[in-house]
Amino acid sequence: MWQRMIRMESATNSSSEESIFHEQTRKLFRLCDAQNIGLIGKSDLDVLVDLIPPDDLQKISRFIGEQKVNEPAFCRILKAIVSQALQQEMAKIEAQIPAFDKNQYLQESSLEDEMRAIEQNRSYLDDPLTKILKKELEEIQRYENSQIQNEHAINNTMIKKPLYRPIQPEPTIPKVSSLAEELNAIDKKVPQREEEEELTQPDRIFKVVFVGDSAVGKTCFLHRFCHNRFKPLFNATIGVDFTVKTMKIAPNRAIAMQLWDTAGQERFRSITKQYFRKADGVVLMFDVTSEQSFLNVRNWIDSVRAGVDEATVMCLVGNKVDLFGSDIARSGVYRAAEKLALEFKIPFYETSAYTGYGIENCMRQMAESLQRREDNHLEEALKLDMNSNYKKRSWCCI
Known part of the structure; x- marks a missing residue:
């Protein structure tokens, strides 16, 4: 636990890491505060013997002294000690790194220089390794000479045929004078497929709202789903944005989904709550590399269920699985x-x-669930209609 706090202190650029660090310090304070009075002294630190190294525990004890400290003061003491431990570890690592000698790399000799130095010393000429190196050097020189000769031969050769075929206009598309005529000509040349015609007339339109913390990847998710491309640079969503995607599901049904991309920032929370109403489906998204975004899922579920019907289809999505460092x-x-x-x-x-x-x-599972819910509602409505008609007929017979 103590090593984990040191690693989190080294990554304090992330707000989630800093919040986790403060949460760990609060847990340590509560362990020491057995009487639950909000103050601890040096004698209360005995419960941390198995959690903190003895040297660091003595430093904490010296910081506290004979007085009693509250939770914020205890957090500041721990942060100072963890920062000092981190500096010591960095100093040890820098001491273990050997000094970089630039002259060693700047004054490297070539293979020819080495062979020239060996030839000056006659005792090495009978060495088998020296003979192999000399033979390789001769082969390299012959190869370089042959390449130079080939380049000269290619440059002197006349190319009689053109390298590229000239671009000719498409004969099947007639020349038109206006944009409307051009579009009509293209439509005649490339007829639309039957599948595309079917998808342009959906049987049902469903409203699906995407919610979750800021920067969990909701906008990138929708861009990948609608355009099958990843766009790495997106500005934070302000308020609400939406797009429409048509899908074909079994059995041979086409449905359209209004995909509402909501802002995850706290200042837009009151705006996004208004779009939960009359939502057919809700996608709750979190970042698998951000623990805080996962912890906030419960708050999002409570906010969503307060504004939607009980029959609303919901699903939980963990995004950015490509950033996992290991299977564990x-x-x-x-x-x-x-x-x-x-x-x-x-x-x-x-x-x-x-x-x-x-x-x-x-998204296909979401679409099928929405269609099943719609079919169940229609089936229940038909049953109610049939029952009401049966009661009317029996009343007339009486």
Whole structure:
């Protein structure tokens, strides 16, 4: 635990790492504060013997002295000691790195210089290794001479045929005088496929809202899904943006999804809540490399369920799986996310907007779930209609 705090202190550029560091210090303070009075003294540090090295524990004890400190003061003491330990480790690492001698690399001799030095010393001429090196040097020189001769021969050769075929206009597209006529000509030349005509007339339109912390990859996810491309540079979404994507699902059905990309920043939270209303589906997204974005998923679920119907289709998505350093880290995040998804009875998917992994499967499952929900609603409505008609007929017979 102490080594983990040192690593987090070395990465304080990340707000999530700094928050985790302060959370660990608060846990240590609560362990010492057994009486729950909000103050600890030097005698209360005995419970940290198994968690902190003895030398660092003595430093903390000397910092506290005979007085009692509260939680913020304890956090500042730990941060100062961890920073000092980090500086000592960096000094040890720099001491182990050998000094860089520039002259050693700037004054390297070539193979010809080495052979010339060997020939001056007659005792090395009978060495088998020297003979091999001399033979290789002669072969290199012969190869370089042959290459120079070939280049001269190629330059002196006359090329009678043109290198490239001249570009000719497309004969099948007639010359037109306006943009409208040109577009009509292209439509006649390349007829649309039946599948594209079917997709332009969807049977149903569903509203799907994407929510999650800022910078978890919602906009890149939608760009990959709609255009099958990864765009690395995106400005933070301000308010709400949306696009439409048409999909074909079994059995031979075409549906359109309005994909609403919401801002994850706290200052836009009141705006994004308004778009939860009448949402058919909600995609809750977090960054698998950011623990804080995963911890905030519960808050997002509470906000979503407060503004949508019980029948709204929801799913949990862990994005940026391409950034995992090892399979062990990936399996740990997967187990935690799957446990959270089972708790709220929603499916969980792993995706990567960078590689496109899992995005098509995630959205296809979402589309099929929305269509099944719509079919169930229609079936229930038909049953109610049939029952009402049956009751009316029986009443008239009486």
